[in-house]
Amino acid sequence: MAVRHYTLDFILSAPADSSTTVRGLQSIFQEQEMTETVHNTEGHGYLATFIGKNGRFVVLRIHTYGLMTLDLQCYEADNLAQVDHLLNALEKKLKTVLHGNIRRVKRLPALQRGAKADRYWPTADGRLVEYDIDAVVYEEDSAYQNIKILHSHQFGNILILNGDVNLAESDLAYTQAIMGSGREQYAGKEVLILGGGDGGILCEAVKLKPKMITMAGVPRCAGLACPVPWCRLILDSGFHIDQLVIDGCRKHMRKTCGNVLDNLKGERYEVLVEDCVPVLKRFVEEGKTFDYVINDLTAVPISTAPEEDSTWEFLRLILDLSIKVLRPSGKYFTQGNCVNLTEALSQYEEQLEKLSCPVDFSKEVVCVPSYMELWVFYTIWMK
Amino acid sequence: MAVRHYTLDFILSAPADSSTTVRGLQSIFQEQEMTETVHNTEGHGYLATFIGKNGRFVVLRIHTYGLMTLDLQCYEADNLAQVDHLLNALEKKLKTVLHGNIRRVKRLPALQRGAKADRYWPTADGRLVEYDIDAVVYEEDSAYQNIKILHSHQFGNILILNGDVNLAESDLAYTQAIMGSGREQYAGKEVLILGGGDGGILCEAVKLKPKMITMAGVPRCAGLACPVPWCRLILDSGFHIDQLVIDGCRKHMRKTCGNVLDNLKGERYEVLVEDCVPVLKRFVEEGKTFDYVINDLTAVPISTAPEEDSTWEFLRLILDLSIKVLRPSGKYFTQGNCVNLTEALSQYEEQLEKLSCPVDFSKEVVCVPSYMELWVFYTIWMK
Numbered sequence: 001m002a003v004r005h006y007t008l009d010f011i012l013s014a015p016a017d018s019s020t021t022v023r024g025l026q027s028i029f030q031e032q033e034m035t036e037t038v039h040n041t042e043g044h045g046y047l048a049t050f051i052g053k054n055g056r057f058v059v060l061r062i063h064t065y066g067l068m069t070l071d072l073q074c075y076e077a078d079n080l081a082q083v084d085h086l087l088n089a090l091e092k093k094l095k096t097v098l099h100g101n102i103r104r105v106k107r108l109p110a111l112q113r114g115a116k117a118d119r120y121w122p123t124a125d126g127r128l129v130e131y132d133i134d135a136v137v138y139e140e141d142s143a144y145q146n147i148k149i150l151h152s153h154q155f156g157n158i159l160i161l162n163g164d165v166n167l168a169e170s171d172l173a174y175t176q177a178i179m180g181s182g183r184e185q186y187a188g189k190e191v192l193i194l195g196g197g198d199g200g201i202l203c204e205a206v207k208l209k210p211k212m213i214t215m216a217g218v219p220r221c222a223g224l225a226c227p228v229p230w231c232r233l234i235l236d237s238g239f240h241i242d243q244l245v246i247d248g249c250r251k252h253m254r255k256t257c258g259n260v261l262d263n264l265k266g267e268r269y270e271v272l273v274e275d276c277v278p279v280l281k282r283f284v285e286e287g288k289t290f291d292y293v294i295n296d297l298t299a300v301p302i303s304t305a306p307e308e309d310s311t312w313e314f315l316r317l318i319l320d321l322s323i324k325v326l327r328p329s330g331k332y333f334t335q336g337n338c339v340n341l342t343e344a345l346s347q348y349e350e351q352l353e354k355l356s357c358p359v360d361f362s363k364e365v366v367c368v369p370s371y372m373e374l375w376v377f378y379t380i381w382m383k
Numbered sequence: 384m385a386v387r388h389y390t391l392d393f394i395l396s397a398p399a400d401s402s403t404t405v406r407g408l409q410s411i412f413q414e415q416e417m418t419e420t421v422h423n424t425e426g427h428g429y430l431a432t433f434i435g436k437n438g439r440f441v442v443l444r445i446h447t448y449g450l451m452t453l454d455l456q457c458y459e460a461d462n463l464a465q466v467d468h469l470l471n472a473l474e475k476k477l478k479t480v481l482h483g484n485i486r487r488v489k490r491l492p493a494l495q496r497g498a499k500a501d502r503y504w505p506t507a508d509g510r511l512v513e514y515d516i517d518a519v520v521y522e523e524d525s526a527y528q529n530i531k532i533l534h535s536h537q538f539g540n541i542l543i544l545n546g547d548v549n550l551a552e553s554d555l556a557y558t559q560a561i562m563g564s565g566r567e568q569y570a571g572k573e574v575l576i577l578g579g580g581d582g583g584i585l586c587e588a589v590k591l592k593p594k595m596i597t598m599a600g601v602p603r604c605a606g607l608a609c610p611v612p613w614c615r616l617i618l619d620s621g622f623h624i625d626q627l628v629i630d631g632c633r634k635h636m637r638k639t640c641g642n643v644l645d646n647l648k649g650e651r652y653e654v655l656v657e658d659c660v661p662v663l664k665r666f667v668e669e670g671k672t673f674d675y676v677i678n679d680l681t682a683v684p685i686s687t688a689p690e691e692d693s694t695w696e697f698l699r700l701i702l703d704l705s706i707k708v709l710r711p712s713g714k715y716f717t718q719g720n721c722v723n724l725t726e727a728l729s730q731y732e733e734q735l736e737k738l739s740c741p742v743d744f745s746k747e748v749v750c751v752p753s754y755m756e757l758w759v760f761y762t763i764w765m766k
Contacts, residue, residue, distance in 0.1 A: 001446075001448050001450070002450070003444075003446070003450065003452060005390075005452075007388075007494070007496065009496050009497055011497050035423070037420060037422060037432070039420060039432060039434050039440070040418070040434065041434060041438060041440075042434075042436075044437070044438035045438070047432075047434070047440060049420070049422060049430075049432055049442075051422050051423065051424060051425075051430070053425075054427070055424060055427035055428070055446075057422070057424075057430060059432075059442060059454075061386075061456070063384075063386070063438075063497075065384050067384070067385070067386065067496070067497040069386060069388075069456075069496055069497065071442075071454070073444070073452075104501070106496075106501065106503070108494075108503055108505070108511055109505050109509050109510060109511040111390070111491075111511070113390065113392050113450070113452055113489075114392055114394050114446075114450040114452065118487070118489065119510075120489070120491055122491070122492050125515060125537075126492050127492060127502075127512075127513040127514070127515060128491055128492040128494070128511065128512075128513040129510075129511075129512045129513060129755065130510040130511040130512060131510070132508060132510060132723060153723050154508075154721070154722050154723050154756060154757045155757075170750075170757065173750070338537070339537050340515060340536050340537050367553075367556070367750055367752040369750040369757060372512065372755040373537060374537045374538075374553065374752060
């Protein structure tokens, strides 16, 4: 059972007289049989709590400088038409009482707190956004992360790893962007995908008839003692890709991955269920090279200390190895982060200057539907 | 001066013992010199208010069925690092006290209430979404509507009419979709744009070297007595397009409209500052026809009674007249609404069957960056 939290704010031109305002609302609160408690705010305006029937309560705050906020919380199972009616009555009354002093009235869609299927997944730039989630399709805790696949009416199933929206079935734009936005010729080429456990890139790349695609996983807890008992087993067996992500996506993200995850090997591809770092090192030793390396491992870390952050270190390692397996005419594609995270993106670009082999890069800003923010993608090549 | 409203929710496996939970937090509240008031909820769990320094207060609610919600409100100008520290301390303590009983912890980005530049503009399907708004660029109340142009770091300037996000500078995808998604040949053609006061369609269409583009406005308050004194004047003068929208967009949406709004007449276009209904009627009488009619007047109304709703009536009128000025091989383009509003969209499609001239249609779902929801566009043609 969840709770609905309504907010109603009046932004005023001048401070409101709280006693007049409260007196205006009194008949409504009385009709609702709500009990008032006025709090001592020590000079910070008026604050009162009104406790009503069925677990409903209202917090009314009148700030001394011209802002009035009202919060109403009730159960999801409450009579919501009645609650709406109450809010309408309060809004109407306040509009009368504060007439001539109102700059803006703001009533937000109610927050749904404690619901079974969580609808709030903040953007990378820290904004509060609500999704039209109506069901939890898949949820597992792997050794590496919490894996959720939630159903959105408009975006289809959405893969969420550790609370980060990774990819939705609506997000072909992401896959196209990280493959070079349709400007590349994949036919007959050799391709290396790092990460990409949702199968989106693999699925789209296979359609373009490359010579061979190799895909290898991300070593999220390689070298670390995992808290989950069977993780050690996995580490020992060298099985470093997150099988639970693949399992969930194979079943529930088929608009994204098609049937490519049904088998780890196909006519034009092979999924190595191994940590990609030793795989890359092996390729370097063997002198194996690729036309395209697509790094779908992780977004650019949001951190102000790239020197100390292990994610940055990991990122540099992967970059360096990737450039080493790239043919002279080859391209390396990767995601950046939200376009608003200018500092993180600059830091990433600084890292590019520190590689053992000098590179150039271009970037592109793309709208990925389920992200609700604009996302930066990089193309990197050897100078 | 605005207020920050933080929420912290614990979704539990089993009901929590409220006295143990509250006792666990007591030292933190005491340290903060917060005064507790426990409310009588008449059997609906524990509810207490804690009033602190600087206008801070906390509302703690422990529901009898396994949900704990905590609200913390403070001033925007408060020491936010200190507030974060307090929230971290509360979260940490609660994780200890409720250990083994926690299914999910949810801490949302703080709501910013009463801020000068409003960041919350709900989607058409009623979801709460926050924008990265940092400035109010333009704000006017015209006779027809409230007009705002707000600046978003990632979307550029956003035109908001009566609280609805209309178009942002990032939204070329909208303009391209309502022009037929690049599948049409505009060169040498005659085009009629209805609405489109932001200049986006006009700007893009002009680039394609059509023979002539005619653009006419929307009669938002035609026939109605407007509350604004100078509106009557406008009605009398037959000046029914919202000049204040054009003024704002010409200045602040130049990435969208280029320079096409600088003059009402160009080599390939003419903006009729007139109500489009009499314009359409005149064209019908004169036997004037077009290759493309692009209706950018209004989204499909969200109403369950199309028979009684005047917006629907207006929509049918425009549709009927538009089809009458369409050449046999011509196409009519328009926006629908959010893909989630299936009922409203079905009703629109039913209206299409009732036109005086039989038509067919196709639709397309497009991601318009600043909308944060998927949007439906229609192409309509004569059978």
